Amino acid sequence: MDQCAILIFAKTPYPGSVKTRLIPALGEDETTRLYTRLLTRMVDWTCNQTPFATELWVTPGRDHPLWRQLAAEYDLPLYLQQGDDLGARMGLAAKTALTRHRHVALLGVDCPALTARHIHQTFHWLENGEDAVLGPAEDGGYVLLGLNNYHKDLFEGHHWGGGDVAASTRAVLADLGWHWRELPQLWDLDRPQDLERLQLGYPEICRS
Structure with a gap:
């Protein structure tokens, strides 16, 4: 059993289904390519720059050629996300993975x-x-959640995609009496105005 595991949550990169708020600025096809580059870059560094197990949790299906390619190239276990919203899907993945790690x-x-x-x-x-x-x-959201234990309240009742998810998660952690630490605040790529920041800091991701 691996002690530590990274669970990467990803969507199948179908045009029009990923990073939709970027589509007005980039168009469907380029947005899909950008998302694919972000995804493959993350899989590469988690597998090659850390000693930890990596699992890929995907939605809505596992039959896309990219999934087969990544699973083969990096010897990745591939799991299907299940649940009615992001919280339910993350909760089930965390609960399941904590039986193995x-x-x-x-x-x-x-x-x-x-x-x-x-x-x-x-x-x-x-x-x-x-x-x-x-x-x-x-x-106001979060880019990472590390856990030693599962509790359903961490994944239920939050406004996923809203600006208070980190705050509501902190409230749950406090109510549970858990001790936690926080990484430095980071930015994620969601809006067209984030693209300039991406270009300045990570031009290799922006290549067409």
Whole structure:
């Protein structure tokens, strides 16, 4: 059993279904290509720059050629997200993965500023007794959630996609009496105005 596992949550990159708020600026096809580059970049560094197990949790299906390619190239286990909303899907993944691993970190793919250093720090804290680690985002959400244990309240009753998810998650952690640490606040790629920041800091991701 691997002690630590990174759970990457991703959508099948069908045009018009990923990073939809960027479509007015980039168009469907380029937005899909950008999302695919973000996804493959994250899989590559989690697999090659950390010693931790990586699992790919995908929706709405597992039969896209990209999933087969990544699973084969990086020897990745591939799991289907299940649930009516993002919280339910993350909760089931966390609960399931914690039967196989002692510590897990849940990530999306749209935070280019997240690095291997943040993952190492997360698991260091979890291994040293913290119950959870939160990676807050500038927009009020979060880009990472590290856990040693599952509790349904972490994944129910939050306004997913809203600006108060980190705050409501902190409230749950406090109500549970859990001890947690927080990573530095990071930005994620959601809006057309984020594209200039991406170009300045990560031009390799912006290539067409």
